[in-house]
Amino acid sequence: MERIPILQMGQYLLVTIQVDMHDQLALTLQDDLSERISKTSARGVLIDISALDMVDSFIGRMIGTISGLSRIMDAETVLVGMQPAVAITLVELGMTLPGVSTALNVERGMRLLQTRVEGP
Amino acid sequence: MNVTSSGTQPVRIEQDVVLARQTARKLCQECGMRLIDLTKLVTAVSELARNTMVYGGGGDMDWQILDDGARTGVRLTFRDEGPGIPDIKLAMTDGWTSGGGLGLGLTGARRLVEEFELDTAPGKGTRVTITRWT
Numbered sequence: 001m002e003r004i005p006i007l008q009m010g011q012y013l014l015v016t017i018q019v020d021m022h023d024q025l026a027l028t029l030q031d032d033l034s035e036r037i038s039k040t041s042a043r044g045v046l047i048d049i050s051a052l053d054m055v056d057s058f059i060g061r062m063i064g065t066i067s068g069l070s071r072i073m074d075a076e077t078v079l080v081g082m083q084p085a086v087a088i089t090l091v092e093l094g095m096t097l098p099g100v101s102t103a104l105n106v107e108r109g110m111r112l113l114q115t116r117v118e119g120p
Numbered sequence: 121m122n123v124t125s126s127g128t129q130p131v132r133i134e135q136d137v138v139l140a141r142q143t144a145r146k147l148c149q150e151c152g153m154r155l156i157d158l159t160k161l162v163t164a165v166s167e168l169a170r171n172t173m174v175y176g177g178g179g180d181m182d183w184q185i186l187d188d189g190a191r192t193g194v195r196l197t198f199r200d201e202g203p204g205i206p207d208i209k210l211a212m213t214d215g216w217t218s219g220g221g222l223g224l225g226l227t228g229a230r231r232l233v234e235e236f237e238l239d240t241a242p243g244k245g246t247r248v249t250i251t252r253w254t
Binding site: 054 | 158224232
């Protein structure tokens with residue numbers, strides 16, 4: 001079965017979405033991530049969507065669910081790399097991703113995660 | 121108004137939604153559409169194709185490249201022979217959903233395009249046509 005890889009780096013999990021996702025793939029990622037958080041006791045999840053040229057309500061919902069789910073499991077999620085055109089479209093669509101932390105790029109996102117998890 | 125080219129493709133399984141997006145992207149690029157407009161149209165296609173598959177029980181997407189002399193545009197029609205929408209007003213309300221979604225598909229798609237046409241009746245299927253111009 002097709003899967004999006006989840007990389008572990010210390011107490012963080014990194015996901016880079018680089019394929020045009022169909023719905024089942026998004027749901028699989030959601031399940032895989034919750035399982036990995038539980039298995040590795042990860043404290044933070046970084047999701048890089050810089051390669052995604054479209055985020056619709058389904059993917060948006062998945063991002064919100066992952067963020068909420070990881071919070072319940074004591075892990076922080078930061079979404080990074082959203083393209084400007086994607087951001088504009090998402091807001092116009094009616095999705096502002098409340099409760100989802102974002103950063104402009106991987107470097108800033110990682111710093112944000114570390115501050116949240118390890119303290120300033 | 122001239123139709124420069126046209127075609128049809130199925131929207132029946134999840135992978136078809138991805139293919140519908142890819143076709144829309146290609147058409148927008150052929151028209152030289154700006155990235156932001158392209159992204160909006162492709163996102164609208166994703167929402168509507170999913171509706172066709174999930175709520176309409178599958179159907180087809182017709183595509184056209186239009187030329188009105190001054191500008192070119194992309195027009196897409198999603199049609200299914202599903203149950204139709206009994207209450208259009210309700211279906212066009214933000215946040216309302218008959219399924220498990222967020223209720224942003226139909227209303228969101230309308231906001232993302234310049235022309236939006238919904239033709240549906242209970243038992244008669246659903247037909248949504250969207251157009252975006254360059």
